[in-house]
Amino acid sequence: MKILIATRNQHKLTEIREIFSDSGLELLTVDDFSGLPEVEEDADTFALNAIKKAVTLAMVAKMWTLADDSGLEVDALGGEPGIYSARYAGEPVDYEANNRKLLKEMEGVADRNARFRCVIALSTPEGFSQYVEGVCEGVIVNDERGEDGFGYDPLFMPDGYEDTFAEMDSGLKNSISHRANALRIAWEKWEKLLK
Amino acid sequence: MKILIATRNQHKLTEIREIFSDSGLELLTVDDFSGLPEVEEDADTFALNAIKKAVTLAMVAKMWTLADDSGLEVDALGGEPGIYSARYAGEPVDYEANNRKLLKEMEGVADRNARFRCVIALSTPEGFSQYVEGVCEGVIVNDERGEDGFGYDPLFMPDGYEDTFAEMDSGLKNSISHRANALRIAWEKWEKLLK
Numbered sequence: 001m002k003i004l005i006a007t008r009n010q011h012k013l014t015e016i017r018e019i020f021s022d023s024g025l026e027l028l029t030v031d032d033f034s035g036l037p038e039v040e041e042d043a044d045t046f047a048l049n050a051i052k053k054a055v056t057l058a059m060v061a062k063m064w065t066l067a068d069d070s071g072l073e074v075d076a077l078g079g080e081p082g083i084y085s086a087r088y089a090g091e092p093v094d095y096e097a098n099n100r101k102l103l104k105e106m107e108g109v110a111d112r113n114a115r116f117r118c119v120i121a122l123s124t125p126e127g128f129s130q131y132v133e134g135v136c137e138g139v140i141v142n143d144e145r146g147e148d149g150f151g152y153d154p155l156f157m158p159d160g161y162e163d164t165f166a167e168m169d170s171g172l173k174n175s176i177s178h179r180a181n182a183l184r185i186a187w188e189k190w191e192k193l194l195k
Numbered sequence: 196m197k198i199l200i201a202t203r204n205q206h207k208l209t210e211i212r213e214i215f216s217d218s219g220l221e222l223l224t225v226d227d228f229s230g231l232p233e234v235e236e237d238a239d240t241f242a243l244n245a246i247k248k249a250v251t252l253a254m255v256a257k258m259w260t261l262a263d264d265s266g267l268e269v270d271a272l273g274g275e276p277g278i279y280s281a282r283y284a285g286e287p288v289d290y291e292a293n294n295r296k297l298l299k300e301m302e303g304v305a306d307r308n309a310r311f312r313c314v315i316a317l318s319t320p321e322g323f324s325q326y327v328e329g330v331c332e333g334v335i336v337n338d339e340r341g342e343d344g345f346g347y348d349p350l351f352m353p354d355g356y357e358d359t360f361a362e363m364d365s366g367l368k369n370s371i372s373h374r375a376n377a378l379r380i381a382w383e384k385w386e387k388l389l390k
């Protein structure tokens with residue numbers, strides 16, 4: 001079965017392809033279509049942003065569509081940057097500036113607890129959706145560490161490991177990440193529908 | 196076609212029945228079923244609460260299900276009571292105490308702008324959902340006025356009228372209310388599906 005993955009983020013696409021490599025699904029991307037709209041992520045929650053993206057593109061492409069919204073929640077910052085993770089230091093998206101801002105906000109802060117959260121929404125071609133959520137708990141380290149991954153990966157060390165996401169090889173990261181957890185739950189929930 | 200209305204609130208049921216009286220739908224309520232779960236409204240937004248209620252009950256009842264979540268947003272209070280509208284003065288729900296609390300918070304406040312917001316979610320029997328939103332703009336008056344309606348109705352005067360919701364007859368209120376607006380949009384969107 002064909003399914004549209006509603007992201008233009010190549011990093012996310014690569015992660016999703018790796019995780020879905022044995023699924024038998026044919027993953028299409030927005031680049032396989034012309035004229036798909038840009039969907040503004042202006043909702044108040046990860047879930048409503050993911051639903052909006054999945055539903056909007058599913059109805060235009062007339063195809064089952066999967067969309068994700070994800071971000072970093074830092075306890076000492078009251079859950080920020082949260083839904084503003086990508087644009088934390090302003091627009092356009094600048095991962096380096098985001099990391100610098102986060103390090104500055106966390107200077108001298110003892111409570112380093114944080115989690116990556118990922119919501120995956122699946123929409124029918126008619127625009128009816130479901131969503132699932134995955135998290136990965138960890139801490140914010142004191143300095144950027146590692147070159148792999150993207151976004152806040154150099155600053156996030158998952159519980160139970162001594163490497164940041166950016167220090168791990170992608171296979172390990174993609175087996176324990178928030179996106180992996182969400183996609184695993186999604187697959188358990190939707191496997192029958194999507195096969 | 197039969198559709199389950201996922202509310203135990205008799206006031207809401209009455210409003211929904213009035214608005215859907217010409218729809219040809221057979222409206223079932225949670226009292227027509229045994230063993231339906233109570234759904235905790237613990238999400239961060241009206242939309243996610245309505246979706247949660249509709250999806251949970253639709254999958255248990257194996258039936259198309261409509262759920263609403265609604266509340267009052269007061270500009271000068273940063274959007275409060277919002278999703279906490281029913282429990283604004285604590286639990287159990289006490290409309291009188293809520294109104295007293297709101298009047299106290301608004302003492303001496305010049306900006307009286309507020310709106311009722313209603314989200315209606317529709318779920319398929321398989322648990323896929325859509326939602327629509329309706330609002331009714333107005334102001335918070337200085338004292339409770341009127342005996343009809345429920346909740347914050349004695350304190351809310353919709354723009355363009357000189358009566359509060361609780362002073363209007365139900366026919367007028369049910370033609371201009373947030374719930375009426377949401378249900379109208381819902382009906383336009385879902386009429387073909389539900390007939």
